[in-house]
Amino acid sequence: MRGIVGAARMQLQLITRDRSYLNEIIANPFFAIIFLGIVKAANRDDLTGFAIVAPVLITLWNMALEISGSVVDSDRWHGTMEGVVASPVGYPSVILGRVLAVSFLGLFGVVETGIVARVGFGASVTVHHPEVLFGGLVVTALAMTGTATLFASLFVLTRTALTFSNTMNYPFYLLGGVLVPLSFLPGWIQPAGRLVFLSWSADLLRDSVAAAPVDDVAMRCAVVLGLGLVGLVAGRVVLKSVLDRVRSRGTLAFS
Numbered sequence: 001m002r003g004i005v006g007a008a009r010m011q012l013q014l015i016t017r018d019r020s021y022l023n024e025i026i027a028n029p030f031f032a033i034i035f036l037g038i039v040k041a042a043n044r045d046d047l048t049g050f051a052i053v054a055p056v057l058i059t060l061w062n063m064a065l066e067i068s069g070s071v072v073d074s075d076r077w078h079g080t081m082e083g084v085v086a087s088p089v090g091y092p093s094v095i096l097g098r099v100l101a102v103s104f105l106g107l108f109g110v111v112e113t114g115i116v117a118r119v120g121f122g123a124s125v126t127v128h129h130p131e132v133l134f135g136g137l138v139v140t141a142l143a144m145t146g147t148a149t150l151f152a153s154l155f156v157l158t159r160t161a162l163t164f165s166n167t168m169n170y171p172f173y174l175l176g177g178v179l180v181p182l183s184f185l186p187g188w189i190q191p192a193g194r195l196v197f198l199s200w201s202a203d204l205l206r207d208s209v210a211a212a213p214v215d216d217v218a219m220r221c222a223v224v225l226g227l228g229l230v231g232l233v234a235g236r237v238v239l240k241s242v243l244d245r246v247r248s249r250g251t252l253a254f255s
Contacts, residue, residue, distance in 0.1 A: 007097025011067070015105070024062040028109040031055035032116040035179060040121055048123045049209040052113050054179040057140070057202060058169075059109035061176075064144040065168055067102040068095065068152035091243065092149065092236045099148045103141040110137065129208045132217055136204035139221045143197040143228025150235035153242050177202045197227035 015022065035051035117123040127133050151168065173179070175189070176198025182190055193199045200223050207214045 004093050004097035004100065007094045008101035011098040011101040012105075015102075024059050024066065024106065025108055025112070027062075028055050028059045028112045029116045031058055032113045033120060036117055036121045036123065040123075045123070048117065048125055049206055050179060050181075052117055052123075052125055052209070053202060053205045055113045056107075056109045056137075056205070057176070057178045057198060058173065060103060060106040060140060060144050061172060061178075061198065062169060063102050063106040064099055064148040065151060067099050068148040068155065092153075092239050095152045095239075096145060096149055096232070099152070100142075100145045103144045103148070106144075107137055107141060125209055127209050128211050129214050132204060132214050133208035135217065135221050136201060136208060136224075139224040139228075140197070140201040140205075143201070143224050143231070146228035146230070146232030146235065147197065148231075150231040150238065153235045153239035172196060172198060175199065181206070195227070197224045197231075200224045200227070 032052070032055040035054050036048070039045070039047045039051045114125070117125060174185070175182075175193045175196045177183075177185070177193060178198060181203065182193040182199045185193065200220055204214075204217070204220055204224070
């Protein structure tokens with residue numbers, strides 16, 4: 001646990017020196033403008049909640065993927081990967097701590113999106129179930145961390161981790177029902193979408209701003225956490241196997 005906390009603290013210190021880690025937070029208002037503009041142009045004020053939830057999830061997902069890729073790339077470029085892997089803490093804990101810090105920092109996108117909606121579009125969104133919104137955001141950030149750990153383990157095998165992480169954005173926006181609920185997609189793809197925790201998170205967050213009662217909140221939060229935990233456990237197992245492989249081949253660090 002001390003290793004995870006230390007890695008998270010280090011990542012927050014890095015953010016103060018390298019503002020590129022904040023690119024996704026900076027981009028969040030632009031996504032909000034796009035989605036809110038579409039809703040306004042279609043005169044569908046009832047879908048404002050959808051347009052607000054989407055940028056938040058996009059920001060969280062992008063930040064988690066970007067940091068999981070940049071951790072691998074930066075450690076290789078700076079020649080620190082060998083030392084980190086050999087440390088008692090272990091590389092999985094370092095990745096987990098750094099991604100965890102960025103994931104919770106990404107929750108600032110909620111504030112940004114709310115400001116854009118209110119100031120830019122005069123949209124008034126009432127959060128009818130604030131406890132559902134808060135719980136949904138927390139479990140989503142935790143699930144993001146677990147899933148990003150799995151991706152980071154695969155990025156170790158590549159020479160350009162960020163290139164691969166960038167290709168994983170839009171397919172998961174679709175499968176996760178980030179803007180369009182999964183129920184609107186073809187029936188054959190919906191089961192696959194339910195294996196992506198984003199689809200559960202998106203439904204929870206949209207329900208939190210709706211007036212209707214929210215059913216099975218605890219169960220749905222548990223599913224989000226469970227899928228994130230599956231990603232975390234799989235990531236640690238895969239990362240151990242990958243590290244053994246790159247050690248044996250002498251490709252832990254690329255020149």
